[in-house]
Each structure stands twice: as structure tokens, then as C-alpha cells.
Amino acid sequence: MAITKEDIERLADLARLNLTPEEIEKLTGDMETIINYSMNKLNELNTDDVLPMEHVLPISNVFREDICEKSFDREEILKNAPEKAEGCFLVPKVVE
């Protein structure tokens, strides 16, 4: 499977990564090697009788009861905010 420069650029865009042309070049080669290695490995296996794995955890139904607990103090929650005002997190204006 061939990985193109455009594939890497698109992935970087989705992950909000700023890559230099050199990094894109290097990652394109690396990615192709990784993908092809894993695909070849997987293709060596006979998976005819193997069910698709839906989830990595072998357990199910871990729940909590619907009970309210005390929330954090607002000051505590806002501590990590680079900018805040009027009890809110401040972000650059975004209108979708």
C-alpha cells in the first residue's frame, strides 16, 4: 500500500500538527513501512474462524449508580485555563 505526501498532510491537519516539508517526507516513508509491515504480518494469519474484535476489554457492564456528587469549586476547575473571565473559559472566537 502506497502512502502519499497528501495522506500525511491530511492526517497532520486532522491532528492539528504543523509539520515541516522534511518531516512530511520522512513520515511518508515511515508510515508506508509501518503499514506495509503490519499488513503483511496480518496477511500471514488465517483469520477464517476468528470473530471481529469489537473492543479491547474482555469485561463488560462496569457502571456507576445515578447519584450526584459534589462538583469541583469553579476556581479549581478554571485553574488550568490559560485565559478566563466571568467564570468561563476564554477561547479565540469560533463560530461554526
Added chain:
Amino acid sequence: MEYEVVIGLEIHAELDTRSKIYCGCTTEFGGEPNTHCCPICTGMPGVLPVLNKTVVEYAVRAGLAANCAISSFSKQDRKNYFYPDLPKAYQTSQYDLPLCKNGYLEIEVDGSVKKIGITRIHIEEDAGKLIHDESGKVSYVDYNRCGVPLIEIVTEPDMRSSAEVKAFFEKLKSILEYTSVSDCKMQEGSLRADVNLSVRPKGQKEFGTRTEIKNLNSVRAIVRAVDGEARRQISVLERNGVIVQETRRWDDEKGESYSMRDKEEAHDYRYFPEPDLTPVVVDEAWLDKIRSSIPELPDERRKRFIAEYGIPAYDAAFITGSKPLADFFEAAAKESKNAKAISNWIMGDVMKKLNDTGLEPLDMPIKPESLSRLVSLIDENVISGKIAKQVFEIMWDTGEDPADIVEKEGLKVVTDTEEIRSIVIQVISANPKSVEDYKSGKTKAIGFLVGQIMRETKGKADPQAVNRLLKEELDKL
């Protein structure tokens, strides 16, 4: 050319749980910004979300009420996108294994019944709220709503008009209310709809290109958006234009939709199984338990009201459309010998009051027992129907018992024949012209005289007694 409109809905309903979907913060509406938050719902690194069991039970309840198949095995997935209302940079949702699928609801439009398919119902978390600074360059973020549990209900493209959309939406809303899955308060955003709509020349098999109108939060806006978008698409096609697949926003004030300049192809949610949350297995025993928690649904209740209380089908459909209204009717009708009168009051004066005041049926200031006592007072001839309206007004404003109001305000029907007779004689002597008219065969004149007598008694005289005594006195002349 004649066109056919094809509509499907995606409806988000906030579940009426006490706590959020993955943490113990309250779901209460309207708190001070960021006071219902903790590290889990604000997406801090290293936290472990744990699914609220009631969320699963409510979603399954909704699924059963909407005739869905319930998945014995389902899982949650991460839907990845960057937007500041979502601090984790992904929404925990369900992708390929939703909790409920393949359901339907029956609607009735213009006397014919139609099945509307429900593709799926899945659980997910709500996002926070952004308040955009009109003038400045910032947005304020409040994460109180972040992590409030939602179900998303996706329908098949089975609807063909805004009337069908309205009927479906109201049916779904009443079911969610009956099952107590959601409080469905649309003004608080507990229930909101996205409309997917396309048009095609009548008779064509293939669907046209569809657009999606997001976040409609009133029935009126949904209906208007459907009609407006259908008109827009048809006029584009009529001018040989091309419909662009896009997301649009409806401006209800202007009555038109506009494109959100959305980079649709840029959306790539890269769903993958949520590794922090275990799969959900619903076995038969749990399913039975949830099934037994489902109360009587609107359709059954409508049929029962017709059979048990003998009210007309129209009344029963109207009243059972709203659970609080149906509860009110039933509590009042149980205490009454005249269920039809109760339903008349509800559909007439009560609805008018609710509409005028903007109150929800749940917040009605009068008690059902009071309404049934009011009806008894009329039926037992203690007050006239006209006076009853006056009593109802006072009941609504003060919450007082109708019998107490009648006593206090002196509104009882005057049945004392001697008292009425003296007024009759007085009115006869004051209106010789009308008496003459009556004597000369103009029977209409009697209506005028009755009116005068009722006026003298402030509407409290027993009308039957008035008619009888007036005839007696006139015949004596």
C-alpha cells in the same frame, strides 16, 4: 412540475437522570457557569469515566417504547473533532453498535395511519455551551452541560410533509415524556432536532441531494424550516440549479435558511472504540426488568380513555398527547360523574389559560379535584355555566376551592321562586313595550325579558325557574 419532499430527522433528547453520563456532577439546568464540573467532564488527562447505569436503562426504555430491537452487545466510540465546546477533543458516542435499532412509530395524518421507521437510538454525551462575544474576539465557554446524557434518535427518510414531521415529533415527544426518559423542555434545549431534507420529481425513485438543517428547538421552527427548505430546493431545481449537499442553519425570525459555509469533506471523525469504557451487555433478565418499568403509553391510554371515560376519540387523542394533561384529566375524571365536561374544560378554558400565560401543563395552578368539583357544582345546578367561568378565573388566580369561592362571592344560583317572581314582576312592569310585543305574538320579546331578569340577578337566577315564572306572570296579564 410536481415535487415530492423527503424528510428524515435526527433528534437529540437529554435524559432526565440526576447525574451526568460519566461522572457524578449534576445535570440540573441553569447553574452558574462551570459550577457543575469536575476533571472527568472537563476532559482532564488521566481521568477514568464510568457509565451511569440509568443512562442505559432510559435509552433501552425509549428503544422499547419505539418498537426497537435492543442490542445484547453494544459499545461506545470516540468521535474525534476539535471544537471548544468539547474539551476532550472527542465526543463519546456510539458508532457501529448502537444500543437500539430498527424501530418505528405510527403517526396519524389526515385520518390515515403511517409507519415512520427509526434507524437507531444511541447514547452519547452533550457538549458545553459557547457564548460568543458579539464585538470582541473571544468566546466564553461554560461546561455545565458537558457530559449531560443524550440519546440520539435517527429516523428513516420516511416523512413526506411538514404535517408528518410534526405528527412524528409530537408522538416521539409524548413517548419520551410518558416513559420519563426526558423532560422534553424544548426552551431549555432538552429536545432538539436536525432535519435532513431532499426533493425529487414526483414518481422518481432516486433521492435528490439532501441538506441538513441543524439544531431546531421548537415545533414551530421545525415545521417552518421544513416548509422553507422544501420551497428553496424546489425553486433552485426550477431554475435548473444544483442542490449542494451541506449543513444549513434556520433563521426563524427571517424565515429562511442559510449555508454554514461548512467544509463538509473536512469532517473525518475517525471513530474508534472507547478504550476507557467497557462494552454494554443487556441480557434477557435486565431487558425484562426495564420492559416492566415502562408505563402505559399514549396510544394505549387514548384507547382506555375512550372506553373507560366515554370521551370522544378527538378529546382522548388531544388530552393523551401530553402526559401531564392526561394525568390531570384522569385525576379529575376519576372524581367526577361527567368526564366529558372535564375534557371540555381542559380543551377549552384550561388550554386557553395555559396558552395565555405560557405555563406548562405540569405547572398548572389548579388541582384536578377542584376542576371536578366545579363541574359538579354546575351539574348539581348550584351555579350556572356562565358563573362557572367566573369561578374558574378565581380558582386559577388563587388556587381556592370552587365551593368556597361560590360561598364567599355569593354566586349560588337563586332558586327561591318568590325572590325570582318579585324580580319578574318588576321587569314586566318596567318594560311595557316588550310585554305588548309578546302579547301581540312577537315571541322573540320573551328573550329580551329573560335577559333583563338575568341582569337583575347578576346571572345567578335559575334559568328554568325564570322561564316558567315569566310565562306564568305574562299569562296573568
